[in-house]
Amino acid sequence: MVMNPAPPAPSAQGKNIVPPRRQWNNSAMSDPSANPCLPYLKALSDDNRWRIVKELLHDPLTGSDLVERLGMSQYNVSKHARVLREAGIIIYQRRGKHVFFSITPGFQAGIRMDKKTLSLGCCTFEFD
Template identity: 35%
Template sequence: MEELLAALADPARWRLVTLLAERPRPVGVLAELAGARQPQTTKHLQTLERAGVVTSQRTGQRRVYALRPGPLRDLAATLGRLAADAEHNSTTFERYGVSLGAERLAADAPGWADGRSFRFQRSLTEAPELVWRHLTDAALLAGWWTPDDLLVSELVFEAHPGGRIVQEYRDADDSEVVGRAEGAVDVAHPHDRLAYHLSPLLPGGGLAFTAHVELTLRRTGAGTELDVDYRVTDSTTDSADFIAGIEIGFGQSLDKLARSLTRSPQ
């Protein structure tokens, strides 16, 4: 793909591609139509042929070139996927921006977001036993609980009532801690129900808010239905940025969980 993109990036070669899209043509005709010398045109066509976008055959004293549609279709499909991903991410980014502005305006007094709740649901193809391991094993949690662009620096999850929870992460170059949350497990019924509370900390060490999270696993013929209730208490006026990102951020983490499960040994 890189060689194809490099070949098409040259304006002179792109002109030859557009001419060949109309019909196969010999080198001399292409050079005349492109307003270029024939040796120079030949070199461009050889570059395009090495990249796989054109093919050629000799007919008498002439070499005729034709465009190969397959590589262009593949490139178009790749660009289409990139555009679709960018559109989705742009929409998500815009949603976060709108939410961020609204929450900053609403955060006018302690307790401003108390009682706010979020519901998440995922249909997973793996059994509850494997899902439970990914929810409670710190080594597996590290694979989906932290954003992709951050590094886990400390992760503790003691999967029993009263067990300690610590989640700390650093920026990509590991230079400084950019997030930390502390809490404890409230309920741990293996393969069935998990509840915990977790408080993200502000840069100065103070509490931003407390998240009360309850996860219910239900076995199905296809795998596991995972239901998540997420409720906010103890919200401070400095917690707006955190709370604005809950719906999108936790949802993306659950999507990462689903992907981690598909790659995990049964």
């Protein structure tokens, strides 16, 4: 179905008047502090980061565990983990030779008991 805009209304002088374009208020979009969920949404927008979070919902895992479970390179796990850490979604904890990744307590608060639903306040996500 093709939608065509309505023709401009004729003016008193017989000329066509084109209504002004709608002006959008983009202040909320241009000011990241206006939406506290924005860093989370940006970080979770990548499929690989989504998969990392999904794996960490149940237990902390090492980088090697994530490499094995997700079939990603160590470099990519580290790169995506850095983005998730900067967004406040995961933290690193060194235990001996290993670095464990886990969900931050603040982010963990939005995860429901079934470990399949995440509520950010602005939106809710379902993990498969």
